[in-house]
Amino acid sequence: MGSYLLRRLLIAVPSLLGISVVLFTVLALAPGDPFGDLALNPNVPAEVRMALRARFGLDDPVWQRYFHWLAAMLHGDWGFSFISRVDVDTLIWQRVPVTLAVIGASQVLALAIALPVGVVSAMRPYSWFDRIASTFAFVGFSLPTFFTGILLILIFSIKLGWLPFVFRADLSTTGWQWWVEMIKQSIMPIAVLGLFQGASWTRYVRSAMLDVIRLDYVTTARAKGLAERIVVIKHVVRNALIPVVTLVALQMPAVFGGAIVTEQIFRVPGIGSLLIDAILRNDTPVIMAVTFVFSCLVIIFNLIADVLYGWLDPRISYR
DSSP: OHHHHHHHHHHHHHHHHHHHHHHHHHHHHSSOOTTHHHHTOTTSOHHHHHHHHHHTTTTSOHHHHHHHHHHHHHTTOOOBOTTTOSBHHHHHHHHHHHHHHHHHHHHHHHHHHHHHHHHHHHHSTTSHHHHHHHHHHHHHHHSOHHHHHHHHIIIIIIISOOSOSSOOSSOOOOTHHHHHHHHHHHHHHHHHHHHHHHHHHHHHHHHHHHHHHTSHHHHHHHHTTOOHHHIIIIIIIHHHHHHHHHHHHHHHHHHHHHHHHHHHHHTOOSHHHHHHHHHHTTOHHHHHHHHHHHHHHHHHHHHHHHHHHHHHOTTSOOO
C-alpha cells in the first residue's frame, strides 16, 4: 500500500509542474496590468512605478518569473496581493474555513440524498417512488445553481423572512446564539449546492445499481439463501459504488468551481468570491494561487479515488 501511494505521488509531481507552467504562462501573457491604476494616477511618480515593477519582477521574461514563483512556492511564499497589500497565503487561509464548511456540509447532504434514494429506486425500478425520484432528480440538476439560489432567496428570505440571504462572517453574537445564526445563514448555500449535486448523483447511483444487480454473482448470493438486505448492502451497493467514487472524486474540484457562483449569490466570503474579486481587479498572484490550489484538488481527489477502489473492490491490487 505504501509503495502504491508513493508511485501515485511521484506521478502527481510532474502533473502539478505541467499545470503550473500552463497556468503561469496564460496569466502572464493575459492582457492587463496589476499596476495599471498607478499609471493613470498623476500623484504617483514614474520612478515609483518603475521601482514597484522591478520589485515584483513584472518586467522580467516569463520563464524567469515562473522559476522565481516556483522557488518561492517551494519555500512557502505564495506571493503578495497587489490589491489587498497582504500575503496571498494569508488571504486564502482566511477564506478556506468558510468554503470548506459550506462545501463539506453540502456534499454530506448530497450523499445523504443520493445513496438511499438511488438504491431504493434501483431496487424498485419503474415504481411510483422511482418515477417521482427520477423526476425530481432531472429537475434538480437541470436548474442552474444561480436560479435555485435566487428562488430560495425569494421564498425564504423575502417572502417568508425566515433566513438571511447575506452571509456574514463577522457575527456579533456569541455562544449558542452564534451557532444558531451561523446555521441559519448557511442553510440556503448548503441546500443549493447539496441538492444540485444530490440530484446528479442519484441518477448515477441508480444506474450503477441496475448494472450490478443483474450480474450472476448477485443471483448466486440470493440462491444461497442470503437475506435481501445482506445481498444489497454487501454484494450490490459496495460494487455499485466504484463508478460513483470516480464521479464524486472527479467532480469535487468542479464543486469548488460551482461554489463560486453560490458564494457570489449569498455573499459568502470564501475562496470563490476571493477568486472573482482577484479576476476583476487583475490581482495576478491571487488568481495564480487559487487556480493552482484547485489543480491540486484534482490530483488529491484522484488519489483518494484510487485508494477507495482497493477498499471497495478487493480484486484491485496495489502491486
